[in-house]
Amino acid sequence: MNAAHAAARRARRRKRRVLTRQDAGLNAAHAAASQGLMPELSPLTWIVGIAALVIGILAGHFGWGRRWPPPLSRLHPDYLTGLDYLVTEQPDRALDMFLKLMEANADTIETHFSLGSLYRRRGEVERAIRIHQNLLARESLAPEHREQALLALAQDYLRAGLLDRAEVLFQQVSDVPRLRISALDSLRSVYERQLEWQQALNVYRRLARIKAAPPRVVSAHYLCELASIAMERGDAVTARRLLREARAEVSPFPRAAVLRARIAERDADIGLAVRLLRTALHEAPKLMQQELPHLLRLVAPEDREAVLTELVKRAELYDRGAPKRLVFASLSAGLTDAAPLRVLIEKVFADDPTLHAVWTSNSDRMDAGQGDTRRMAHEIGALLAHAENYRCLECGFSGRNFYWHCPACHAWDSFEPYAIVKLG
Numbered sequence: 001m002n003a004a005h006a007a008a009r010r011a012r013r014r015k016r017r018v019l020t021r022q023d024a025g026l027n028a029a030h031a032a033a034s035q036g037l038m039p040e041l042s043p044l045t046w047i048v049g050i051a052a053l054v055i056g057i058l059a060g061h062f063g064w065g066r067r068w069p070p071p072l073s074r075l076h077p078d079y080l081t082g083l084d085y086l087v088t089e090q091p092d093r094a095l096d097m098f099l100k101l102m103e104a105n106a107d108t109i110e111t112h113f114s115l116g117s118l119y120r121r122r123g124e125v126e127r128a129i130r131i132h133q134n135l136l137a138r139e140s141l142a143p144e145h146r147e148q149a150l151l152a153l154a155q156d157y158l159r160a161g162l163l164d165r166a167e168v169l170f171q172q173v174s175d176v177p178r179l180r181i182s183a184l185d186s187l188r189s190v191y192e193r194q195l196e197w198q199q200a201l202n203v204y205r206r207l208a209r210i211k212a213a214p215p216r217v218v219s220a221h222y223l224c225e226l227a228s229i230a231m232e233r234g235d236a237v238t239a240r241r242l243l244r245e246a247r248a249e250v251s252p253f254p255r256a257a258v259l260r261a262r263i264a265e266r267d268a269d270i271g272l273a274v275r276l277l278r279t280a281l282h283e284a285p286k287l288m289q290q291e292l293p294h295l296l297r298l299v300a301p302e303d304r305e306a307v308l309t310e311l312v313k314r315a316e317l318y319d320r321g322a323p324k325r326l327v328f329a330s331l332s333a334g335l336t337d338a339a340p341l342r343v344l345i346e347k348v349f350a351d352d353p354t355l356h357a358v359w360t361s362n363s364d365r366m367d368a369g370q371g372d373t374r375r376m377a378h379e380i381g382a383l384l385a386h387a388e389n390y391r392c393l394e395c396g397f398s399g400r401n402f403y404w405h406c407p408a409c410h411a412w413d414s415f416e417p418y419a420i421v422k423l424g
């Protein structure tokens with residue numbers, strides 16, 4: 001009895017295996033019916049069943065009721081092809097494919113913003129521009145997407161250096177409340193790069209009114225830029241007013257003190273110019289290399305030693321870099337023989353591994369004795385005359401000149417003295 005029952009079960013299993021190998025549900029149903037498994041189904045039940053099957057297929061095809069992210073098999077084949085082009089580093093073909101896909105499906109707009117932003121950050125600005133222009137060409141684009149695309153396109157133009165076009169678009173987008181801060185801050189960058197300092201200051205003030213301005217030191221720099229322009233055209237009254245405004249923004253502000261010292265010098269008020277420069281060097285020792293020669297030109301010969309003695313004392317109170325900055329500035333200015341500096345120069349040479357190495361490599365060529373330091377100081381002074389003196393702490397850009405505004409990364413106040421001397 002048990003054996004007969006097991007044989008019947010095996011036969012049913014075989015039958016099911018045969019059924020599951022049928023290609024489609026209809027064939028399976030037909031096969032099942034023909035073998036008497038569903039003899040009682042009415043024609044109405046058949047119609048309902050087929051309709052359910054068709055609806056199921058359509059739902060699967062169009063993704064009705066799907067969850068995000070969709071399974072890979074349900075993604076549009078063009079999307080997969082586009083990804084494949086990206087992976088195989090054919091970005092132009094990938095872009096063509098994604099743009100084609102976008103025409104067919106509004107859901108991919110966010111993907112295109114992401115792709116555009118990615119291209120821009122990689123420096124592939126032309127591709128980013130193409131994506132955003134393509135979005136804007138769509139008549140059916142929702143207003144919020146159109147505004148976002150305008151902002152993105154303006155950022156592409158800014159990155160590409162197309163400043164006039166960027167300016168127009170940023171101005172347009174700055175009327176949109178939710179994009180205002182981003183648009184105004186970028187507009188500020190456009191004016192900075194165009195050296196339109198009054199415009200930059202105006203935008204800064206608009207940002208300040210909505211409590212979204214960068215630190216006040218930025219507006220103080222704008223005011224100093226404007227003061228420099230006023231000084232160039234000989235308008236000392238306006239320049240002084242602008243410098244007062246800069247100091248009202250940030251205090252102490254050494255850049256304003258240095259500019260005010262130049263005005264005082266022009267007005268033959270040497271006492272004021274010297275006081276201002278000494279204050280500026282005290283507040284910002286990084287200006288030493290640039291301003292020390294200027295200060296020493298203004299100081300009467302009999303006062304020079306006292307000024308240098310004070311600078312040495314202050315340098316020793318500061319961080320460990322300050323004595324080195326003063327020594328390098330003094331060597332660049334040819335002050336190797338000044339008495340108050342001699343001890344400091346020797347100390348810095350002995351403590352600094354690089355300078356010590358130069359010392360050692362050159363000592364064979366030198367006479368022994370007291371003249372060593374002086375001669376070494378002359379040699380290093382000559383090397384520094386051809387060295388890159390400054391470096392941007394933000395981006396590493398280096399050069400012979402000091403900049404308040406980095407020409408490479410556009411950061412403010414990011415330059416520090418940095419001697420790159422080729423040894424050997």
Ligand SMILES: [Zn+2]
Nearest residue numbers: 392395406409
């Ligand atoms: Zn920089």
